[in-house]
Amino acid sequence: MGFVVLMNTPGAARLRLRFDDRSGRLRISADGSLVVEDDLRPAGRERLASAVAEFVLGLDENPLSGHPERLPLRLVGDGVTPRFQDREPGYVTLHSRESLASLGSAIGDPSLDERRFRSNVALEGCEPWEEQEWQEKIVGLGDVQFLVATPVGRCLATLANPETGERDLPILTTLTDKLGQEIPTFAIAMALTGRGGQVRVGDEVRISELP
Numbered sequence: 001m002g003f004v005v006l007m008n009t010p011g012a013a014r015l016r017l018r019f020d021d022r023s024g025r026l027r028i029s030a031d032g033s034l035v036v037e038d039d040l041r042p043a044g045r046e047r048l049a050s051a052v053a054e055f056v057l058g059l060d061e062n063p064l065s066g067h068p069e070r071l072p073l074r075l076v077g078d079g080v081t082p083r084f085q086d087r088e089p090g091y092v093t094l095h096s097r098e099s100l101a102s103l104g105s106a107i108g109d110p111s112l113d114e115r116r117f118r119s120n121v122a123l124e125g126c127e128p129w130e131e132q133e134w135q136e137k138i139v140g141l142g143d144v145q146f147l148v149a150t151p152v153g154r155c156l157a158t159l160a161n162p163e164t165g166e167r168d169l170p171i172l173t174t175l176t177d178k179l180g181q182e183i184p185t186f187a188i189a190m191a192l193t194g195r196g197g198q199v200r201v202g203d204e205v206r207i208s209e210l211p
Helices: 010-014 042-057 097-107 171-178
Strands: 015-020 025-030 033-039 092-096 121-123 138-141 144-153 185-193 205-208
Touching (some): 097 121, 097 171, 097 185
Parallel strands (some): 092 121
Antiparallel strands (some): 015 025, 138 205
16 A cells, blocks of 8 residues: 555556566556656656655545645566565465456456456366365466465455546445455465476466375
C-alpha cells in the first residue's frame, strides 16, 4: 500500500509499459499516447517518476491527492533484480481457465478478462475451482516443481478493468455471495522447490502428493 497500485489507483491499469533490458529504457504510454520514456539512471528515474505522478494526480481516485507527504514518487528497482512480491517467499500464482469461466458466468460476463488477476500461469483442462484443492501438493510445470502454499485472497485491484481502469465488476461480492466463498479467493500461490528451470506454453501440468 506504500506504492501506487491497482488497489488504490484503478486508473493505473490504463498504463502500458515496455522495458528494454538491454538498454535499460522504460517506455510508458496510456490510451495510445506516450506518457514518458527514459532510462534508469538517476535523472531518468526522476523524470519517469514525475511523469507517473502527474498521470496519477489527474485521476479521480488516487492515493496522492491531498497527501503531499507521499510525493515525490520514487522509482524503485534496478531493472535487473526481481522484486515486487506480495510475500517474502516470492510465490508464483496459478489459476485455471475453467475457474475463470465459472466466475465469469456467475458475474454475467462470459468474456471475463483474466488479466484482472495477474496470475503468472493459466492452465486449461481441469474442473472449475479444482486448483483450490491442491494445497500442500506438488505442481510440476515444465522443468520445475512448486509446492502449493495458499489460495490467493483477492482485493480491490481485481475490480479495475485492465483496459479502462474503471471499477466495473463486483468481483469480490460475486466470489462470496454467489459462489459461497467465506473470503474472496481466486488462484493459488506456489513456492518453488529445488532448482529453477523453464516453463513453456503447452507444458503438461503434473500434480503429486508430498513425498
